[in-house]
Amino acid sequence: MSAYPIRQFPCRETNFGLLLHDPQAGNTIAIDAPEEGPILEALEREGWRLTHILTTHHHGDHVAANAALKARFGAEVIGPEAERDRIPGIDRGVRGGDRFEIGSLGVEVIDTPGHTAGHVAYFVPRANALFAADALFSLGCGRLFEGDAATMWTSLQRLRALPDETLLYCGHEYTATNARFAVDVDPGNLLLQERVKEVEALRVRGEATLPVALGREKRTNPFLRADDPELQAAFGMAGEDPVAVFAALRQKRNGY
DSSP states (O other): OOSEEEEEETTTTTTEEEEEEEETEEEEEEESSSHHHHHHHHHHHOOOOOOOOEEEOEEEEEHHHHHHHHHHHOOOEEEGGGGGGOOOOOOOOOOETEEEEETEEEEEEEEEEEESOOEEEEEGGTEEEEEEETTTTTTEOOSSSSSSSSHHHHHHHHHHHHTTTTTEEEEEEHHHHHHHHHHOOOOOOOHHHHHHHHHEEEHHTTTOOOEEEEEHHHHHOOOGOOHHHHHHHHOOOOOOOOHHHHHHHHHHHHHH
């Protein structure tokens, strides 16, 4: 068990709320702030006080509670500099490649544009956690609202480069639908079939499908494998440019 506990809980219709606690410094970090009520309930349940909010991007379902939580706790809001003017309550802007400390935790900022133009992810090595929000989902990836396929493919390659043992936390519970899509485009992947069965069992029990080890995603998520010859062949695009494969996958998923 990590020395830095992470609590994950549902917010809104499909969002996850996430709290990362540093017992050494007494800090508690929210990754995005989808909804005030569930975050307050989680803090009270754990006996933690919110000190920081790490914002990944400007969409309303990720920043809705920024102002209320900042007013209540005086929490510092950190978010992408490129979206500063669209993030309520932001105190500090960060960019890909930045590294900063919150108590005893080092936080690494990874540029992940594509879903939005300034989307970032946060990698916290000491907690063994990647907070990818809407850039990368389990067995899926975010829609390209403010970027193109080449931009998002580059973003996902940055995340794919992290260690296999890293635990992936995402912004939404979309895994069951993503799993059905993934099997459709990669039907012969035995590891994927195992993951699909696991996801189905978790959802029947009403349990979350996350976190998941990034190494498993690298072998089963079609959007991380646009340059994999096996995935390309299964999808009928053997030898094609990975950006073209990724674009075709994303387009097919849009209408799924």
